[in-house]
Each structure stands twice: as structure tokens, then as C-alpha cells.
Amino acid sequence: MGERMFIEGNIAVGWGAASAGCQAFFGYPITPQNEITEWFAREFPKMGRIFAQSQSELGSINLVYGAAAAGVRAMTSTSGPGWSLMQETMSDMANAELPCVVVDVQRGGPGGGPIRHAQQDYFQCTRGGGHGDYRNIVLAPASSQESCDLVQLAFYLADKYRNPVVVMTDAIIGRLRETVEVEKIEFGPLPDKDWAVKGKARHKDGKRRIVDHSGDLLRRYPSYRALLQSLEQKMKQMQESELRYEGYKMEDASLILVAYGYTARVAKEAVNMARADGIKAGLIRLITAWPFPYQVIREKACQGGKFLVVEDSLGQVIEDVRFAVEGRAEVHLVSILDRHIPTDGGMILPDKVFDKIKEIQ
């Protein structure tokens, strides 16, 4: 049994990282992720680990790049605008094949936008985000407990694939206070980080290591094509082995809701309301936003199910669902426009989703 705490999702991220053996955190203030940075500033020096506040998000992600090259588990956290700033380095790290964890506590956009919750970074997170051909595994927690657990998983997956891993939460999950059981999770053994730049003496072969970000310099791969093939192989393997989702009342469901993050909790409540009303509704909650459960959705579409995507944006997940069903089924949307009030404090409420379920079933 781990220690039980009543904490926010943002704080749970911190405890998760500490349990996973994260040695360095680099951050920069941006609402709504400030609690993460402040937690690390408070707790990491006590644990004898590294915390530094950089001069910008560009600074923090590049500090992570440096620490990752040294083979250390390092992470940063940010929100919308800062996430955009980090993309050049994220793309670079994918090329250099360095592991890191970045937490994106989503806020409204586009641009500066409001500082409150939204789910508008889905495309940017799941499509890589920066330039070039790469993808990151995107984990989407829907509770404080999951924030803690998925951050630990993120570190494991980052090391396993030598690729950045994104934990995509939102301002509601980040600021929601819940009971969390902090426990170190074992995922199994990982290969030694022999590629890390640690100094010749610390490598068994006594040779230097080079971390580089261009495939045709013949250091890591014989050609540019070989680099791309390797990246493609890696992405395929991630898609095959790392797909995670939660099915809720899916066995006999004919109307399937698709959601992640805070809207998944809203959708779950709506499913319960629908079931009480005799409507056979179910929910697919994305735990990995990428890899996306295309096959599961396709099978359900072939069986004649209808789909309702619930997301706090103008419609981003819905494009993946449409891609999965390939015109075989109806796909509907409850979007950011269906919030209960028009200000940035508005939320998608279960009643609204239930109304939509009744309308389309």
C-alpha cells in the first residue's frame, strides 16, 4: 500500500515523477500548470534532486534535452503557448532518440487564449507537434490517481522507445483534488542507457558517445533512409504494443461515446444517465490518445454502432473517429460550443451530452 493523499492532479504528477525516479525537473511559470513547477521547486531539493526554473519554455525543454542526453530521467511541464514553443526541441529529441516526459496541462486557445480548461492541443500532441516525421506516445489521464500512475508509465515508455512521451492533461484534471495512492509501479526491466553521454570512463568500452540529430552524418545510421526506417519501425511498434483505452459498458452498446480527460468523466456520467433511461450507450475512454484505437472503433462501426465524440474543442478527436469508421457509421459531436455558459469558465455538462444522446439514438 502506498501513501494516501488528498491532492490535485498537478501535484499527483509530481509524486508520480518522484516515484518513477525522475532526477531533474525544469520548468517555467504558465497557468494552469504552476502547481507542478512549484511542487518540484519545493520537494525536489529536499530529495536531493535537481530543480531549475529556466528563462522560458524554450529554456526548460532544452535543459531537459541536456539532462536526457546524459541518460537521466528528466521532465518538464507546460501549457498551450509553452507547448508550442517547445516543439522544435521535441522534434529534435525524436530525431536524436532521447527519452523525456513533457506534461501538457491544456488550456484554451488559439494563441494566448483563456487560462482555463480546454482540450484543444489534441492534434498538436498526437501528430508529433513539431516538424518532420515523428510521433510521441500521448497519455491522457482522467483523474488525479491516473495523473500519478501515467507519469510513471510515461517515464518507462520514454526509456523503452527512446522517444519523448507526452502526458496530456487539462486544467480541470490538473486542479481537481482527489484521493491518490502514491505507489511506485514496476513495469519491468529496461536496457542499459549505453548511448548516454556520460564520459568515456563510465562506458564499458571506454569509447565516447555522440548524441546527434541528423541521420545522414553516418554516426548512428548508415543513411538518412535507415534513420527514417528505424523511426517508422519504432512508430509501428508503439502502435502495436502501447494502445491503451478503457471500455465502459461496451458489451451491448449501440451508441458509443468517445472521449478523454475531463470530458471522459462527463461522458461516463452521461452513459449512466442513458442506461437508466434504457438507451444502450457505452464509452471508449482514450488512455493513449496516440496510439488511437482505430481497430476497436472500426469493429464497432461494422457492427452498426453510432458514435458520439465528447471533447472540449471544436472537433479534433472526431477526425480520428471518422477516419476509423470510414463512413460506415454516423459520428456526432458534443463540442466546446456546447458548454453550459459562453465564458471561458463554461464546461460541457453530462445533461448536455445526455440531451444529445436522446437526440441521436
Added chain:
Amino acid sequence: MTQKKKKLPRVFEYFRDEDQFAGGVAFCAGCPLELTLRILSKVLGRETIIVGTPSCSAPVLYGQNIGTWHRLPYYSCLMTGVASSATGLVRYYRKIGKDVTVVCFTGDGCAADVGFQPLSGAAERNENFIYICYDNEGYMNTGIQRSSTTPFGAATTTTPVGVVGRGKEMSAKNLPLIMAMHRVPYVATATLSHMEDFIKKLLKAKEKKNEGFVYIHVFSPCPVGWGIESDSAIQVCRMAVRTNYFPLWEAERGRFRLTHTVATPKPVTEYTKLIRKFRHLTEEELARLQEEVNSNFAFLHHLAEFETPKAC
């Protein structure tokens, strides 16, 4: 018969325009930002465009919910590019031949950290606008995190005081000196306790912006973040000047001049005892802070060879 001119109070002689701000704005109680903005718009006049970023000043300049608290044009842009965006604006107005004063109004986090690159770039290109940095020594809007202008020893949420932490370990970045080293037409420091000095500097800035880049660094205590009484912001400003913690000076193309000298500077403890963020400092730490203040002032004094007024 010679008509006797009615003598106005000294400070108000400088006001060129009516108040552009409404009464009662959305700042925290006792925040000196309100007075800074009010004076700024009165002195610089109605032909002023304020360029701002997400910051403490945003709620008032940018507006909240249904309206703003002022009548000036406002351009809200990114923290990473405020000086560059202002450049675009200025270049356009100069092209069409309209004389407007473009003022970037940002906090120290933007000026010294995330927006420093474009700021330095704009200064080097000598763009014709005024950049005003209100220095509250931290990211106050996001919850009192440290910035690179946070002084040694100050407690913030990312330099906490506790089992291990003792506040910020490093010294503050001296941003106005860095800007003066760009040898731009005008760089000055100002604060609200010395209002006449501030207004003179604003007037000079309005003139000098026709020659090129102008930078003004305004010392601006934060009642919430620093832990000071909400009626004591001006008092803290005055004590910062009297202890030489924040000396008032100006530099024209690298020629420094102290605009206010203190005959017998008070020890820095007179300043730190007003502020809760320094409460935990030990005597050794205070001695280090005093040493920093002394060496900074000695350096500045060395730079300001000419025209130093008599001590007052």
C-alpha cells in the same frame, strides 16, 4: 499691469493630457501599477499606443469580461515577441508619417527572461519606441515565481524557504544596465516615490524616441508577492532609493548620469525589514545583500562621471 501667473504644484505642470484611466481598476489593493499607468498616459498624451503581454497589467489594459479601464489603443501580443511586434507597429506609423508614441509595457519576466531576445534585438536596431518594464521582481501574475530580476535571498514559490531552500541563491540581473550597454538614445530607472523625476524621464523618453530606442525600468513593489502592507508601496519605493538598492539614473547613448543621489545611504536592512519576502534572511545573508547593493552602486557611480547633482 503684469498678470501674475497662478503657480501650479510642480508635478502637475508636466501633465499634458487628461486622465485616460477610469477610477477603480482591477489591480490588487495597493498595487503601484495603477499610478504608473495613469501618470504614463497623462504625460505621454492621447497619441499613445500601449503594447502589452499576458501579465499583471493585462487585466486592466486588456480588459476583463466586458471592458477595459482606459481609453488608449491597446495591442496585446505574445511574451516571446513583444518588442518585435511593437517594431512592426512603429515602422508602419513612421512610414505613413504619423507621430505616435508606441509604448511596450511589460513586467520583468517578459523583459528580462522570455522576451529578452526581441528586446535586445529591437534595441540594437534602434527602433523608435519606448519600452517600459515594471519590475516587481518576479512572475506575480502566475503565482509569485522567481524571475531573473528577483534579488538574492527573496522567497518566492519556486525559491521557497524551508528545510533546504533559503530563497533565491543567485543575484538579480541588472537589466537597465544591460540595456544601457546597447548604447541606445535613452535608458532610465524610475520609481513612484520620486514622481517628478519619473515624469521628467517620461517627457525625455517621448522626445528621445524620435532618435531611437528608449528603455525605462520602473521599480514596482508587489504588495501580494512581497508581503508588504497595501498602503506602503510608495514608502517601499522611497526606501529602495534611500538605501541605494534602486538608484535613480539615466544614460544617453552610454553616458550615465545619476538623477538623484543620497547623501547618507541607509543600510539595506531598513529596506528589507519592510518586506516579508526577506524576513528569513540571517545577518550574513543580509550582509551579502548589502555588499551587492554597495558594489552595484559603486559600479554605477563609476559609470556616471558627469553631471551628478549635489546630494540632497
